[in-house]
Amino acid sequence: MTIYLPIAELSVNIFVILGMGAAVGFLSGMFGVGGGFLITPLLIFYNVPPVVAVATGANQVVASSVSGAISHFRRGTLDIKLGLMLLAGGLAGATVGIWIFSFLRRLGQLDLVISLLYVIFLGFVGGLMLIESINAIRKTRKGVVPVKAPGQHPWIHRLPFKMRFKKSKIYLSVIPVIGIGFGIGVLTSVMGVGGGFIMVPAMIYLLRVPTNVVVGTSLFQIIFTTAYTTVVQAATNYSVDIVLAFILMVAGVVGAQYGVRVGQKLRGEQLRALLALLVLAVGIRLALQLVITPADVYSLAIGGVHG
Amino acid sequence: MKRALLATLTLLGLVAASPAPAFAQALSPPAQGSVVERLEIGMNTSQIAITPDFAGADLAIFGAVVNADELLNSIGQYDIVVTLEGPKDFATVRRKERVFGIWINRHSVTFKEAPMSYTLSSTRKIEGEPGVPPLDAPGIGIQHIDLTPTDFLRGGRLLEDFRDAYRRLKMESGLYQPDPGGVRFISSTLFQANLKLPANIPSGTHTVRAALFKSGKFIMEKTLPLRVVKTGLEQAITDAAHQQPLLYGMASVFLALLTGWGASVLFRRD
Numbered sequence: 001m002t003i004y005l006p007i008a009e010l011s012v013n014i015f016v017i018l019g020m021g022a023a024v025g026f027l028s029g030m031f032g033v034g035g036g037f038l039i040t041p042l043l044i045f046y047n048v049p050p051v052v053a054v055a056t057g058a059n060q061v062v063a064s065s066v067s068g069a070i071s072h073f074r075r076g077t078l079d080i081k082l083g084l085m086l087l088a089g090g091l092a093g094a095t096v097g098i099w100i101f102s103f104l105r106r107l108g109q110l111d112l113v114i115s116l117l118y119v120i121f122l123g124f125v126g127g128l129m130l131i132e133s134i135n136a137i138r139k140t141r142k143g144v145v146p147v148k149a150p151g152q153h154p155w156i157h158r159l160p161f162k163m164r165f166k167k168s169k170i171y172l173s174v175i176p177v178i179g180i181g182f183g184i185g186v187l188t189s190v191m192g193v194g195g196g197f198i199m200v201p202a203m204i205y206l207l208r209v210p211t212n213v214v215v216g217t218s219l220f221q222i223i224f225t226t227a228y229t230t231v232v233q234a235a236t237n238y239s240v241d242i243v244l245a246f247i248l249m250v251a252g253v254v255g256a257q258y259g260v261r262v263g264q265k266l267r268g269e270q271l272r273a274l275l276a277l278l279v280l281a282v283g284i285r286l287a288l289q290l291v292i293t294p295a296d297v298y299s300l301a302i303g304g305v306h307g
Numbered sequence: 308m309k310r311a312l313l314a315t316l317t318l319l320g321l322v323a324a325s326p327a328p329a330f331a332q333a334l335s336p337p338a339q340g341s342v343v344e345r346l347e348i349g350m351n352t353s354q355i356a357i358t359p360d361f362a363g364a365d366l367a368i369f370g371a372v373v374n375a376d377e378l379l380n381s382i383g384q385y386d387i388v389v390t391l392e393g394p395k396d397f398a399t400v401r402r403k404e405r406v407f408g409i410w411i412n413r414h415s416v417t418f419k420e421a422p423m424s425y426t427l428s429s430t431r432k433i434e435g436e437p438g439v440p441p442l443d444a445p446g447i448g449i450q451h452i453d454l455t456p457t458d459f460l461r462g463g464r465l466l467e468d469f470r471d472a473y474r475r476l477k478m479e480s481g482l483y484q485p486d487p488g489g490v491r492f493i494s495s496t497l498f499q500a501n502l503k504l505p506a507n508i509p510s511g512t513h514t515v516r517a518a519l520f521k522s523g524k525f526i527m528e529k530t531l532p533l534r535v536v537k538t539g540l541e542q543a544i545t546d547a548a549h550q551q552p553l554l555y556g557m558a559s560v561f562l563a564l565l566t567g568w569g570a571s572v573l574f575r576r577d
Contacts, residue, residue: 240555242555299400300477
């Protein structure tokens with residue numbers, strides 16, 4: 001069954017789109033990642049113009065993260081206070097990021113440097129997470145209950161402006177919270193991705209928030225960043241395809257519900273191991289894209305005058 | 308009957324004017340006083356509507372060669388090329404190159420006002436074949452589409468590579484399609500051209516161009532506009548996205564919030 005997308009200006013098979021939406025929604029509900037890094041390339045692969053894919057993907061992620069966040073809220077695994085603090089940092093970071101982005105653009109090849117840094121960063125984070133979570137899984141198998149989580153950061157606890165985050169069961173300075181939000185906000189605008197898969201490890205390892213709460217809180221924060229992206233894209237590029245977004249959403253919200261369920265059945269370290277694999281996979285995909293000889297060295301973009 | 312007589316007289320006149328027996332000379336442009344061939348065309352529609360289940364369309368163009376020379380016609384000296392040119396826009400071709408083991412976009416060329424789609428139907432190959440000369444066609448055929456770079460400094464061989472890549476990518480996407488043999492004569496002078504419009508055809512005003520060739524020489528062309536329009540809801544959505552972008556964006560977000568909330572309510576019950 002085909003359907004015509006008015007903004008993307010092409011006909012697509014509705015079931016292919018439903019499948020993409022469901023898969024991305026599932027990952028979103030399970031790991032607290034937005035899935036923009038998956039849905040955008042999938043749509044581009046399916047001939048949707050890149051600018052439409054980016055904007056419409058963001059719109060879909062709004063829906064699946066709302067769906068997932070509400071489920072987490074009901075289960076008591078969403079720390080709204082922590083989410084708002086991260087968001088405050090995130091919005092400030094995104095604003096600075098937009099400025100950095102236009103500055104890098106003027107310089108030329110620097111987006112290459114960014115993707116290189118990104119590959120290294122994802123590989124590093126994903127690798128460390130995988131090692132840590134596999135060790136944790138082994139320890140629980142042996143019946144050893146870790147008395148204290150490894151790798152504490154005492155300097156974080158000496159910072160001023162401490163605040164109590166009840167849901168997360170942590171008492172922490174707001175400075176690292178806003179700082180992490182800010183850093184990810186910058187990355188969000190520079191790289192054009194939601195940053196969920198950086199946010200989640202950062203909260204787990206730097207802020208020591210319990211893994212389950214991390215997922216809900218990350219989803220909560222993603223709602224706002226992707227909603228913001230959607231509106232900005234619609235206003236500047238006219239590139240949100242509401243028909244495409246709606247089909248993706250319908251499948252995505254259902255996928256997210258199942259993702260939350262599966263995610264909550266897993267133990268923290270299992271969830272972290274799976275997320276580590278996902279982060280590594282994204283890193284490897286980006287790395288391969290840089291290294292492997294492309295099938296076609298030429299690419300075509302329509303419209304506008306680009307340098 | 309009258310036309311046939313006229314054509315015969317014309318031929319006689321030509322032969323008289325050039326007594327040399329070489330037939331090729333009779334095929335050269337008509338001498339003074341002779342009747343010049345004309346082309347008339349019409350379409351089955353002047354508008355293609357993109358409906359929600361749009362999956363491409365067929366366009367039929369009918370035409371007639373008026374004042375055709377019967378002798379030339381009978382030996383197939385008339386050729387028709389019908390093209391459908393889409394709206395024009397800038398197009399940027401980028402080329403990746405390996406630098407220190409990493410593939411990056413190194414060079415790019417932006418072409419001005421290249422047609423977004425181009426469908427061609429003809430009685431034979433524009434480029435010609437062994438023994439058949441190419442059609443001397445100004446700007447007709449995918450190889451002859453005007454691709455002018457915005458930046459003239461990047462010339463030479465590199466530019467030709469980029470032009471080839473542009474045509475190839477467009478053909479791979481189905482937006483540029485040649486169909487040598489898509490035009491057939493249904494009587495001695497009446498022809499029909501079938502153009503297949505791809506599912507991803509851009510909306511806007513397209514131009515149907517029919518060109519008449521005699522012995523490979525361009526005689527004349529006729530153009531007709533063809534509007535490709537979105538209908539009903541599709542058009543309303545496009546209008547909203549362009550005229551009220553901020554509201555449209557907020558509506559998209561609202562729809563997302565509603566869908567997400569709806570799903571969580573639905574799943575709470577079971």
